[in-house]
């Protein structure tokens with residue numbers, strides 16, 4: 419069970435809001451956060467069916483592929499990944515770890531990568547790799563939902579609260595949580611990408627394919643689409659400085675692609691008076707700190723931010 423901590427901030431105090439953080443970034447030393455939750459069901463399915471491995475999709479800095487490679491190695495499954503980009507990415511922080519754990523990369527151009535959800539392309543992959551479980555980008559499929567139910571169970575044991583806030587990329591995590599929460603709490607998703615309104619459909623689709631017959635009646639969740647800060651992977655130096663301050667204040671590390679965006683959204687929403695006094699919020703720290711390795715390599719982070727997270731960074735592997 420990942421820990422739950424209270425976090426203190428003058429803004430929370432001023433608005434009489436209580437904020438807790440569910441530290442799924444600490445759930446496992448390598449497979450952090452929601453990728454672990456989502457992979458669990460997929461790994462057990464692949465094992466139970468006697469499959470050779472898992473084939474999935476991702477970008478060259480993907481938290482999902484990083485987690486997939488390690489998790490498959492542990493389970494003695496093969497891991498294949500269709501990766502958007504060129505083999506030159508193999509030496510980046512994320513993929514060098516993934517290769518270290520045995521990831522078999524298949525590099526494709528952007529155009530091919532765009533077909534990753536199309537039936538025809540998926541059927542061709544299934545023919546080519548018949549003994550692999552094909553898992554969508556981010557690991558968000560129906561098999562992922564059960565791992566999120568465990569998260570909801572943990573929370574129910576740990577605390578009573580009003581709102582659970584989390585970042586949303588492909589929608590698998592929030593769908594699993596809505597499904598398991600059964601309307602006990604408000605679920606507030608913050609989209610980390612631009613023009614994310616389409617995600618509501620993806621979330622509803624995951625909910626309706628789950629065993630849950632009452633999926634359509636869930637009305638306790640919302641997706642806010644105005645806090646993407648420029649788009650997926652985009653953030654300003656100013657965003658990083660605000661985050662660095664928050665990290666120093668709370669002692670909890672965040673990265674600017676996912677968990678950092680919910681922190682900034684939370685601060686903005688509280689300042690706007692979005693939550694009533696006395697409200698109890700749980701932030702879900704979905705992990706993703708491995709992404710900082712690649713962001714530092716690419717010079718995307720201001721020094722002040724690097725200083726703030728430095729003590730939380732794992733070191734990069736040597737690639738043979």
Ligand SMILES: *Cc1c(COP(=O)(O)O)cnc(C)c1O
Pocket residue numbers: 451452453481482556558585586587588589590591592676677704705706707
């Ligand atoms: C992938 C990821 C998300 C997004 O989760 P979805 O299930 O795709 O919505 C959020 N946070 C982190 C750290 C991630 O790696």
